[in-house]
Amino acid sequence: MKTTSTPEIAEIADKARAWACYDCGKCTATCPIARVGGALSPRRQVLAANLGHREDIITNNALFACLTCGLCSSRCPAGVVYCELVLNLRQLAFHDGVEPECPHGGALQSMMRMMAKGKTKQDRLSWLTKDLKVQHKKGDVFYWTGCTMYYDAFFPDFNITTLDATRAAIRVLNRLGVTPVVSPDERCCGHDLLWNGDRANFELLARHNVKLVESSGAKTLVISCAECLRTWNIDYQPFFETSPPKIMHITEFMQENLDNLKFKANKEHTVTYQDPCRLGRHLGIFDPPRAILEALPDITLAEMPRSGKNSICCAGGTWSNCDRYAKHIQVDRLREAKSTGAEFLVTSCPKCQIHFACAMKDPNLHEEIEIPMRDIATLVADALAD
Amino acid sequence: MTPTKTKRKAKSGSTKWNPNIVVFACNWCSYAGADTAGVSRIQHEPHFRMIRVMCSGRIQPGFVLKAFERGADGVLVSGCHIGDCHYIFGNERALEQFEKTKNMVRLLGLEEGRLRLEWISAAEGARFAEVINDFTAQVRKLGPSPLNTGNGER
Known part of the structure; x- marks a missing residue:
């Protein structure tokens, strides 16, 4: 299991293959933020990381301006994993007390940190309608709902119901003869905290969630939210004590069962x-x-x-x-x-x-x-x- | 002046638990109401920290959730009475924000009694004291917040 210790900048640069950069600048040319005039230059960040300029990188707004969308990495001829670099540098920044300016007054970050503390019993399933067949403890397929119920409560003026997608996914699973586990003890996956640099709270959430899914005995974990899926597929891997279930996006599951x-x-x-x-x-x-x-x-x-x-x-x-x-x-x-x-x-x-x-x-x-x-x-x- | 300047220590021998309450008050009405309570020497429960904002419309869910995240046992949001807002409609915005906050707090599994919205005018010193006493009693009954880990740390 990984520890909460923060690696040093050289190690971070090394892991993200920053050393392979040959300064071609394709990253900065493709960066969506740079293209609309933002002050973010992935190339400069990579260079600064290579030179070990910790202060520069951490106090530079560019670190948190990055969308971590991965467009630059997909174009990089040297294979620098820029998202990985940003992810780890943000942890370093967080360690030094630098945090992003959270929109919505940090309400969503607070929500995640409260879940990380985890001392309360969330009202997580009141959106379930009668026509949806689910179970709460054990089963072969675990359906990961994500935090859509929170988003709908928080953005009532947007005229969208993100819960519709959650309900629809369960409806499709039911139609395929699957009664998924939907757990009242699910917590935020911690994706955003991790990408904000708050590794300690992310780990609390990761441990809880991995244990929850492991204890359900599920062989397949179906997820709708793209961010949760990334977190489960990549960032949660070190936390599994038994072999992880098959983790699938809802579209992958539907594709497999299209017939x-x-x-x-x-x-x-x-x-x-x-x-x-x-x-x-x-x-x-x-x-x-x-x-x-x-x-x-x-x-x-x-x-x-x-x-x-x-x-x-x-x-x-x-x-x-x-x-x-x-x-x-x-x-x-x-x-x-x-x-x-x-x-x-x-x-x-x-x-x-x-x-x-x-x-x-x-x-x-x-x-x-x-x-x-x-x-x-x-x-x-x-x-x-x- | 601090409106919290009343008897701080519980009587010796008393083991009554005292909550940590965060009060958000607008500059023009509620904060002045607390001031009125103070200058009128009205005694009230002292277990709250007051945060002054220019208008209750500024009090967004993030403020309240942060207080709870850091272990506040109760949060009181207060502003001018509807129609009396110094900025005409700021408290109507406050109401919208409070509804959102309430829903988030409910989903997160905190008791609804830990959160309250009250309109208190600058003249209502006695009412301020009354609200504080009532809310303190209510939160005291609920006991420490499950998120109160004692150190205010994340």
Whole structure:
């Protein structure tokens, strides 16, 4: 098991292959923040890390301006793992008392830290409706709900219900004959705390959650939220004491069982798909969502010019990057989505929906960028034949 | 002046537990109400820390949640009466924010009695004392917050 000790900068640079950088600058040229005028230069950060300029890096705003969307890494010819570098440098910064300026007054970070303390009994399942079949303790399939119930309570004015996707996922699982475990003792996965640099609280959450899933005896863990999935797939691995269950995104699970899903005819729809950064570039899950959209009757996918590996992120991943550059990126992205002529913007991460919904609130741009959003699971659940 | 300047120590031999309460008060009404209570020498429970903000509309969920995260046993949000806001509609915003806060607190599993919203005007010194006494008694009944680990640390 990993410890909470903070590695030194040389070690961090070494692990992220910063030494391989040959200063070509592709990272800074592709960085979505740099492209809209933000002061972030991945290249400079890599150089500073190589030189061991701890003070510079940590006090530099650029460290927390990074979206950790992974676009630069995907273009880097030297294979520098920039996200890994940022992740570890932020831990170093946190250790030195530097934290990001949390949007929403840090409410969401407080929520996560309260869950990390874990002394309360959360009201985690009151959103379950009667038609959803779940169990609470043991079972073969564990469905990880993520924190959508909190998001809906916190963003009542956004006109989106991220819980719809959670309910839809369970509906699809039920249709496949699966009664998933949905646990009242689930806690936040800690993704955002980890990416804010707060490793100690992340570890508390990780230990609890891993133990919870292990004790359920589940062989498969199905997750809807792209960020939770990344955390489980990558960051939780050292915490498993037994061999980890098969961790799947809901779209992967649906793709595997597509033959058992019967769909009814739909009203014709053109949709476009937003690849969440965690699902796409971090985990390489590009095809399953597309395969599902393909399989749905009467749904046509109109890809955005920048899609798949080149997709642009919603610019708000870790509740730490909200500024005018993020807004710029969101507005650009929504314009791009509208330009495809799609009726819906489909995604598979609650945060993409939240951040785009926020951008759409701009009264000056209203019609230019407004496009209804759907989570992919709700499309599938709505298309299920009776 | 500190509105908390009343009898601090419990009577010797008393083992009554005293809660840590955070009070958010707006500059124009509630904070002045506390001041009125003070200059009128109205005795009230002293187990709270007051945080003054310019308007109750400033008190967003993050403030309250942070207080709970750091182990506050109760949080009182206070401002001008509806219609009396120094900034016309700030307290209406406060109400919206408070609804959000309440929902988050409920989901997180803290008792609803640990959080309260009260409108207190600058003239209502006696009412301020009354609210504080009542809320302190209520929180005392609930006991220490489960998140109160004693050191205010995360």
